[in-house]
Amino acid sequence: MSLLEAEDVLSVAANWRAAGEQVALATVTEAWGSSPRPAGSQMAVTKSGKMAGSVSGGCIEGAVAEAAMKTIDTGSPQLLDFGVTNERAWEVGLACGGKVKVFVEKLT
Template structure:
């Protein structure tokens, strides 16, 4: 059982040593009601296996898709997710807050 971000980062390191492509997504900024705090991590391998969370499940799918592109092309990305209350459920960040997530390839 993974108990925290340190364990998640160690697992990402292990994946990399095994020769997998790996990206890490980190919450770098939050506004309003955000499901995960700044510094939260999601690690993703080239096959879409992931550990951790950047949003409690709200936008993980979009972050994983971007992470696969980052693994492929090596170009980091800054993602921003946020919604007005009336569109919260449709877009995915139902808490009504906003988050910025930095995604980079692990070398």
């Protein structure tokens, strides 16, 4: 059942935390248009650079991982907004033309 468990990002994150890693969890809270991953999709990131899951088709994972590092350092959650109306989106590039909100939190 290893593949099934790999889809369960929260469990992966919990295991990393239990092993002493510093972990942040990113969750899609809203998705509009043609964004490929629905609300509830998750990605876990560790301070040491591990990554599991996804919050898009790959276009914003880098930016989310960067934000996750900040949340790991500060302990403060962030609500990120990616979409064509957002300046940051031009930088990050949601090629699909979709819009997503991503909540980033630290596992304490």
